[in-house]
Amino acid sequence: MSLNPVNDDLKAALHAELPTACFKPVEPRYLEEPRGQFKGVAGLLLTPKTTVEVSKIVAACNQAHVAIIPYGGGTGLVGGQVAEDLPAPVVLSLERMNTIRGVNKADNVIEVQAGAVLASIQAAADAADRLFPLSLAAQGSCQIGGNLSTNAGGVGVLRYGNTRDLCLGLEAVLPDGTIWNGLKRLRKDNTGYDLKNLLIGAEGSLGVITAATLKVFAKPDRFVAGFVQIRDPEAALELLALCQARLGSMVSAFELIDRQGFGFLKETALPVRLPFENPSRWMVLVELGVSGDFDVEAAFEAVLTDALEAGLVSDALIAQNESQRLAFWAVRESIPEANRLIGSISSHDISVPVSLIPEFIARAGELVLGLGDFRINCFGHVGDGNLHYNIYPPQGRDRKDFAALKGVVTAMVYRLVADLGGSFSAEHGIGRMKINDLQTYGDPAKLQAMRAIKSALDPNGIMNPGVIVPL
Numbered sequence: 512m513s514l515n516p517v518n519d520d521l522k523a524a525l526h527a528e529l530p531t532a533c534f535k536p537v538e539p540r541y542l543e544e545p546r547g548q549f550k551g552v553a554g555l556l557l558t559p560k561t562t563v564e565v566s567k568i569v570a571a572c573n574q575a576h577v578a579i580i581p582y583g584g585g586t587g588l589v590g591g592q593v594a595e596d597l598p599a600p601v602v603l604s605l606e607r608m609n610t611i612r613g614v615n616k617a618d619n620v621i622e623v624q625a626g627a628v629l630a631s632i633q634a635a636a637d638a639a640d641r642l643f644p645l646s647l648a649a650q651g652s653c654q655i656g657g658n659l660s661t662n663a664g665g666v667g668v669l670r671y672g673n674t675r676d677l678c679l680g681l682e683a684v685l686p687d688g689t690i691w692n693g694l695k696r697l698r699k700d701n702t703g704y705d706l707k708n709l710l711i712g713a714e715g716s717l718g719v720i721t722a723a724t725l726k727v728f729a730k731p732d733r734f735v736a737g738f739v740q741i742r743d744p745e746a747a748l749e750l751l752a753l754c755q756a757r758l759g760s761m762v763s764a765f766e767l768i769d770r771q772g773f774g775f776l777k778e779t780a781l782p783v784r785l786p787f788e789n790p791s792r793w794m795v796l797v798e799l800g801v802s803g804d805f806d807v808e809a810a811f812e813a814v815l816t817d818a819l820e821a822g823l824v825s826d827a828l829i830a831q832n833e834s835q836r837l838a839f840w841a842v843r844e845s846i847p848e849a850n851r852l853i854g855s856i857s858s859h860d861i862s863v864p865v866s867l868i869p870e871f872i873a874r875a876g877e878l879v880l881g882l883g884d885f886r887i888n889c890f891g892h893v894g895d896g897n898l899h900y901n902i903y904p905p906q907g908r909d910r911k912d913f914a915a916l917k918g919v920v921t922a923m924v925y926r927l928v929a930d931l932g933g934s935f936s937a938e939h940g941i942g943r944m945k946i947n948d949l950q951t952y953g954d955p956a957k958l959q960a961m962r963a964i965k966s967a968l969d970p971n972g973i974m975n976p977g978v979i980v981p982l
């Protein structure tokens with residue numbers, strides 16, 4: 512299978528089929544990604560407005576054996592949205608396919624085009640008195656097509672599931688240009704192979720998602736958030752169990768925060784208000800979504816008092832108003848930016864069974880600190896067993912000095928994760944960054960099935976080549 516660069520014949524064919532508005536000069540942002548590890552190439556940037564236009568583009572590229580790189584908000588963290596080392600491909604940006612088609616309140620469904628920005632979907636659901644619970648720090652720029660293609664997680668997974676769990680139906684253009692209309696609003700549909708769930712998490716390697724039907728939920732009347740200093744990661748799990756036993760499904764987020772995260776926020780002078788002057792080593796940010804007259808503040812306070820008496824918790828603040836609640840979240844959501852500014856030697860988006868989180872943290876810490884005086888920032892969605900485990904140089908040193916250690920550290924962390932029955936990619940996907948890791952840590956039968964699926968659906972290998980399945 513060999514790929515061709517975009518050439519004049521393909522350009523002429525596309526100009527004959529598409530309106531001028533679909534052609535846009537390639538700006539640098541389409542060739543960059545947030546971690547700065549990949550630099551893309553593009554022969555042409557196309558911005559279709561309709562599914563039929565996407566279909567024409569894909570069919571023409573398939574015929575010409577030219578690669579297509581689907582591009583959403585460009586916030587993906589594994590380099591799936593930028594192709595290097597390929598014959599100049601078509602970058603296909605969904606940015607103009609951003610229509611929110613409407614909320615069906617009886618079915619609790621919102622229908623959107625794939626280029627709709629996540630925050631605008633949340634706002635549309637909110638305007639219809641519903642909640643669309645997918646929530647992550649990149650929500651102002653990432654698109655639902657990108658969220659679906661990476662099966663994004665975020666902070667609401669504990670209560671509502673990840674993007675896959677929120678999706679009822681898809682419309683997509685398959686690699687030969689065929690349009691698949693699977694925009695159903697059904698919660699039960701056992702009719703053979705699940706194409707929807709194959710495309711979700713496929714990172715653009717099996718087709719272009721063009722629209723989706725998504726679940727929305729009754730909007731909680733209010734949210735209550737607490738920033739809690741805890742004894743250690745075991746105490747985090749005990750507190751989670753206590754909260755879930757006493758507050759049930761109201762518990763919608765449970766985020767572990769490492770004191771190192773506060774240190775990085777101070778060091779980078781990001782404009783956030785830290786809730787504690789002298790924080791303990793470990794903290795959690797807990798959020799409850801509440802409806803009805805239930806006095807959740809009192810119930811939460813009672814849980815925290817019991818946890819204090821049991822020695823799990825040393826101090827806690829419950830947000831007294833909406834601006835304080837948002838300030839708590841600003842701290843959590845600024846940590847990735849502070850991390851980026853500090854610059855990691857290596858970072859890991861891992862998951863292990865929830866019960867093994869303390870063991871992972873203890874054993875990984877021993878291994879990493881055995882290599883040198885590194886700074887570790889370990890934070891994330893502890894209620895889902897998903898941690899972002901990132902390693903930084905000692906203060907005043909540059910990460911470049913430790914570049915040679917990156918592979919060693921990553922292999923150590925991933926081997927430990929495998930040992931504990933975990934995943935080396937919990938919510939960010941494989942992209943181009945983790946393609947070799949997938950070959951190393953993936954199950955051989957699954958890898959073989961994935962290769963077979965890829966070559967059956969995309970025999971010319973035009974859809975996002977080099978992502979998930981090696982070239």
Ligand SMILES: Cc1cc2nc3c(=O)[nH]c(=O)nc-3n(C[C@H](O)[C@H](O)[C@H](O)COP(=O)(O)OP(=O)(O)OC[C@H]3O[C@@H](n4cnc5c(N)ncnc54)[C@H](O)[C@@H]3O)c2cc1C
Nearest residue numbers: 583584585586587591654656657658660663664665715720
């Ligand atoms: C500050 C920050 C915080 C983040 N927090 C989280 C988090 O908490 N949880 C989490 O899971 N992720 C998180 N991410 C990662 C990122 O936001 C998600 O992966 C997001 O879902 C990507 O969406 P996007 O539109 O930016 O996709 P892009 O980056 O444009 O693309 C991602 C992948 O999807 C493919 N793709 C995009 N659109 C389509 C489409 N319509 N059809 C087919 N393929 C497509 C691309 O080719 C690429 O392979 C974070 C990123 C940042 C920068």
